[in-house]
Amino acid sequence: MTAVLEKRTARPIGRKAGVRPRAVVVGLIAVLGTFVVSVFSLGTGDFDIAPADVVTTLFGEGNPAHEFIIGELRLPRLITAIAVGAALAAGGAVFQSLVRNPLGSPDMLGVTNGASTAALTVIILGGTSTQLSIAAVLGGLGATLLIQLIAGRALHGFRFILVGIGMAAILTGISGYLLTRGVQMENARALLWLTGSLDGRDWGQAKPMLVVLAIVVPVLLLACGPGLKILEMGDDSASALGVPVPLLRNGALLSAALLVSFAAASAGPVNFVALIAPHLAKRLTRAPGPNLLPSIAVGTLLLTGADFAAQHLLQERTLPVGVVTGLVGGGYLVWLLTTERRAGRI
């Protein structure tokens, strides 16, 4: 925190638009935090490894036993956590920027529900985990397209939000029906999936997630980031400034939906990360626009931290990560509702 304050006082007054020092510091601190959590997370478990050994193993100089435990058992889960956190945060940042509301995240607007309902159908029909992932991706994208189709051209503002909420409610109803169709064990699996969990994730889940991130995030950053910032000033102003509004909006929406759907496919609909991470990032950087990179950094820290807590919070058993993000997110949300209301932003 002190570093943040020093940086702020040292900032020159006549700052140019572009990279903000405060955003850089926030991002770096979050990345550093993620690294520290990762080292601890890789080092603890049934077989504890000292932090120093974890670091040397990561750089490829550890002993074979450590290499096996970290590389094959613990690293895939951690990488999945990092990738899912980044994807959810980036998707959430784009959504919140597009609908111009700090609560307009994909979990509230039916995108995540689309993925869950599709995945639930596969679970109840007894499908494999590959089919489940494919269904989740298609479900999320399908729900997004449907919402956009019904909402019409006016993507910003209340109509998109309301259609999204309506869609989420319909899909929740269908999920409830699907849950009643399953027998006891399937239901337990379904409910675990619906909460969002990273248990037993291997490279099969981590790799597709990394590929999608590597493709979509640069596109978002380079092609959409600056445009989204201008779009927040209003459609008319943005058009006047030469932003291709419909193209930008549809492209950004689709990319965000893709990220969120893939995240849901690999870890289940982990609640609230997409809502909180961009919000927290914005609050810390105090910068306008979607704050994509800081959001991603905060998102990875949030999810790795939540997963670490989920594994060590209770002595007797591990929790699904979604429980931790749900509890943290719920508390943050209540606080947000009270403070933001006073400011008249919600």
Add this chain to the structure above:
Amino acid sequence: MLLALLVLAAVLVLSIGLGARFLSPGEVWAGLWDSSSAYYHIVHDSRLPRTLLGLMVGTALGLAGAIMQALTRNPLADPGLLGINAGASAAVATAAVFFGVGTFFGYVWFALAGAAIVTAMVYAVGGGRSATPARLALAGAALNATLLSYVSAVLLGDTQAIDRMKFWTAGSLASADFATVERLLPFFAAGLATGLLAARPLNALSLGDDAARALGARPAVIRTAVIVAVTLLCGSATAACGPIVFVGLLIPHMVRPFTGPDLRWMLPYTAVLAPVLLLGADVLGRVLGSPGELQVGTVTAVVGGPLFLYLVRAAK
């Protein structure tokens, strides 16, 4: 009003008549009153309690929705969408898992407490002048998501509880019996009476606090009474059959074009027509899902959802 009551009566007869053995309206009548009739047991043991429960729950949710819309001056307020029913569910899930409560009478107190907390929160967020419909709905959706994720988190540790609660979490009338109906009745009656009596003062309140005071109403008292009524209605309805969305939203919207904004007309119509939607959805669920059934909560979501989307599109 006569027409509305007729429609309600038709749905009631249909709801009693429909099932594994279809009963004609004449047989329903005989089964209701004549204890020597062959259908007496079918009607009294399973179908009548279910229908009565649907009647009460439907009325409760519809009325609560209409009152919330008036109180928050927000056309999109619905106890399901704003998370009030989810608050009651969260409390019930807590009761079921941590305290081993398993009966309606045990649930209901928890449900009332949960509904009361969320109602107060929704009012705090949405009652101010700055809140637009979309903002309130979004705040409610977020609250809803929090509470539902809490419910699944709590149920997750307990496989048997998942199985016991699965019909309840989807929203279902299937577990109805006379004991539940009897125990729901006092809460429902108190909520209904308070809600209907609040129509006149709420009308005054819709002019603004100052005008209402000038008309002799006391805004703080009215608000408290209304929040108590909503809590009673939603809490007891949710305890009896799980969280159900859209009933409280749609019926007031369908009624308003005929009655105008005067709550003295709107509330009674809503109270009569809301159970039509709920029982209709239940009947539909039994027809579509046979030989089993679709839960009424699923049907209201699937039928009510598109209607909601239509309203949003039409509203501009």
